Amino acid sequence: MSRNSFAALIIGFAFVATAIPALAHHSETAEYDTTKPVKVTGTISRVEWTNPHIWFYVDVKDENGTVTTWGFSAAPPGMLMRRGITKEQLKIGAVVNVEGSRARDGSNNASGRRVTFADGRNVFTASAEDVGR
Amino acid sequence: MNRFFALRPFAVALFVSFLMSIGGASRSQAQTTPAIPRTADGKPDFSGVWSSPTTVNPTGPRGQGIFNQDKMAPIKPGAENLLYQPRNGDPLHDEPRAACMPSGFPSGMLYALPVQIFQTPKYLVIVHELQRSTRIIPLDGRPHRTDLEPTYYGDSVGKWDGDTLVIDTNNFKRWILDDYHYTDPTKSRWHTDALHTIESLKRIDEKTISYRITIDDPKIFTEPWSQDFRMTYHPDWEEIGLLEYVCQENNRCVGGNCKASNP
Numbered sequence: 001m002s003r004n005s006f007a008a009l010i011i012g013f014a015f016v017a018t019a020i021p022a023l024a025h026h027s028e029t030a031e032y033d034t035t036k037p038v039k040v041t042g043t044i045s046r047v048e049w050t051n052p053h054i055w056f057y058v059d060v061k062d063e064n065g066t067v068t069t070w071g072f073s074a075a076p077p078g079m080l081m082r083r084g085i086t087k088e089q090l091k092i093g094a095v096v097n098v099e100g101s102r103a104r105d106g107s108n109n110a111s112g113r114r115v116t117f118a119d120g121r122n123v124f125t126a127s128a129e130d131v132g133r
Numbered sequence: 134m135n136r137f138f139a140l141r142p143f144a145v146a147l148f149v150s151f152l153m154s155i156g157g158a159s160r161s162q163a164q165t166t167p168a169i170p171r172t173a174d175g176k177p178d179f180s181g182v183w184s185s186p187t188t189v190n191p192t193g194p195r196g197q198g199i200f201n202q203d204k205m206a207p208i209k210p211g212a213e214n215l216l217y218q219p220r221n222g223d224p225l226h227d228e229p230r231a232a233c234m235p236s237g238f239p240s241g242m243l244y245a246l247p248v249q250i251f252q253t254p255k256y257l258v259i260v261h262e263l264q265r266s267t268r269i270i271p272l273d274g275r276p277h278r279t280d281l282e283p284t285y286y287g288d289s290v291g292k293w294d295g296d297t298l299v300i301d302t303n304n305f306k307r308w309i310l311d312d313y314h315y316t317d318p319t320k321s322r323w324h325t326d327a328l329h330t331i332e333s334l335k336r337i338d339e340k341t342i343s344y345r346i347t348i349d350d351p352k353i354f355t356e357p358w359s360q361d362f363r364m365t366y367h368p369d370w371e372e373i374g375l376l377e378y379v380c381q382e383n384n385r386c387v388g389g390n391c392k393a394s395n396p
Contacts, residue, residue, distance in 0.1 A: 027231075073386065078246055
């Protein structure tokens with residue numbers, strides 16, 4: 001990614017605030033440590049459109065070029081589908097910024113609480129309280 | 134002719150007029166009652182895909198699918214620890230559903246995934262997308278089953294009270310009451326094995342079921358209490374229908390200990 005496109009990405013993030021709700025079949029605190037926030041930017045490398053949560057994986061490259069893959073969980077497929085969100089919208093290769101809380105075991109897994117797309121797409125618009133209703 | 138007979142034609146006319154006014158009033162009332170779908174035998178028809186019940190008295194933004202503590206009956210002295218269980222780190226205790234155990238009733242009914250209702254003169258069947266659990270509720274007047282082990286969803290029987298369907302459920306095992314733990318990370322909320330519930334469903338217009346749950350748990354509360362919810366009809370969800378929901382499919386991080394994904 002060039003320096004300019006990365007700057008554009010950051011600007012995009014500043015204007016778009018989208019969220020995958022933490023509301024799922026468990027409370028966030030059961031599995032994730034909300035005192036350990038995670039915020040990474042990378043490319044989507046895999047999507048598992050499964051119950052009880054979808055998972056998507058983001059490859060994050062550090063300044064030395066080392067790639068770390070983070071797993072993020074989100075709502076169940078049914079909740080997302082009824083909000084018009086499909087698997088196709090989480091495209092492999094898409095650049096995203098994801099915020100969440102780290103898994104309690106300290107692994108590179110987290111709740112995917114907030115997802116921001118580089119081009120301003122805003123697909124996760126519903127508030128957590130409206131999920132599935 | 135005595136006075137009574139002299140007045141009889143007037144009395145008859147007055148009585149007929151009274152009957153006509155009653156008929157007119159009921160016709161007028163019928164005209165203002167919203168039309169709702171009905172089955173062939175004239176009962177309100179609950180068939181279709183519905184959103185899960187949302188409370189009309191939320192405790193906060195995450196309180197849509199939980200009971201409002203302010204509207205419960207008083208807790209009996211010493212019963213607070215039966216209702217509220219502090220987390221102890223064991224997923225089976227803190228949030229059984231997180232470990233793919235059954236949500237149970239009423240917790241599963243209030244969870245934010247839709248239900249599909251099927252109705253015959255003999256049964257009402259509620260299929261939840263959550264865990265694909267199914268409640269089969271006889272409507273033929275049979276009594277509760279006896280000599281069963283207590284269960285997560287209890288034993289339900291239904292009957293009609295006019296246009297209201299009343300579902301009576303007993304024979305519960307002690308289990309989590311609702312998703313209170315979404316609003317308080319320190320503890321969860323439970324019912325006892327003495328729980329007895331009454332649900333009242335009334336289709337108040339084409340799009341809405343008024344849904345009331347009465348909680349009667351005499352080991353915890355001084356008296357029964359009721360709370361009101363609403364369910365919304367979603368014909369737009371019917372074409373795709375309910376999705377499969379196999380919790381064990383890819384439940385990666387139970388208790389915060391993550392394992393590799395299944396797919």
